[in-house]
Amino acid sequence: EMLIQREIYFASPAQLNDPYDCRLNVRDALSTAIAKAAEAKNQALDKHLNRFRRMDRVYDKMQADIQGAGVFSLARSPKNVLMWSHYADNHRGFAVGFQLSEKFTTHRNSEQIFGAADAYYAKANPFSEFFEEFAPRATNSDWNEFWTSILEIGLRAKGDVWAYEFEVRILRKIPG
Numbered sequence: 001e002m003l004i005q006r007e008i009y010f011a012s013p014a015q016l017n018d019p020y021d022c023r024l025n026v027r028d029a030l031s032t033a034i035a036k037a038a039e040a041k042n043q044a045l046d047k048h049l050n051r052f053r054r055m056d057r058v059y060d061k062m063q064a065d066i067q068g069a070g071v072f073s074l075a076r077s078p079k080n081v082l083m084w085s086h087y088a089d090n091h092r093g094f095a096v097g098f099q100l101s102e103k104f105t106t107h108r109n110s111e112q113i114f115g116a117a118d119a120y121y122a123k124a125n126p127f128s129e130f131f132e133e134f135a136p137r138a139t140n141s142d143w144n145e146f147w148t149s150i151l152e153i154g155l156r157a158k159g160d161v162w163a164y165e166f167e168v169r170i171l172r173k174i175p176g
Contacts, residue, residue: 010070029127070175
């Protein structure tokens with residue numbers, strides 16, 4: 001279909017084969033970051049992080065945006081035997097290579113694509129690390145950067161057990 005119709009399909013997070021893919025909890029990650037700052041007795045970081053706690057009602061919207069987005073998954077290598085085993089109908093078929101145009105790598109376009117990036121493989125919820133890095137430098141004018149970063153992390157992060165895939169994802173605001 002992709003070659004005949006010249007269309008690609010963006011799966012919703014619920015359609016991805018890893019049951020934890022795109023299901024990271026933003027609110028829990030913030031709590032973890034706050035607990036780590038308190039344990040380290042880092043009062044400045046704790047103060048910055050607690051500003052984000054006051055936005056608690058926003059996190060449900062963020063989770064909904066992540067769950068309502070679309071993901072087009074690609075692999076960096078056409079020679080990965082595990083990828084052929086998992087995704088290529090018992091090693092049948094052929095690999096198609098893509099060279100991504102600017103349309104797929106920039107924000108604000110008619111296809112509602114907001115970027116292409118490598119999957120981020122993590123042992124733990126990467127939102128905690130994001131909050132720790134972003135909070136000290138955040139200002140009120142950083143809202144768009146904050147929202148976009150949360151959305152991208154939520155759609156790019158995968159458990160480190162999947163690192164063999166060397167996945168690249170094109171992210172879209174809606175599935176289909």
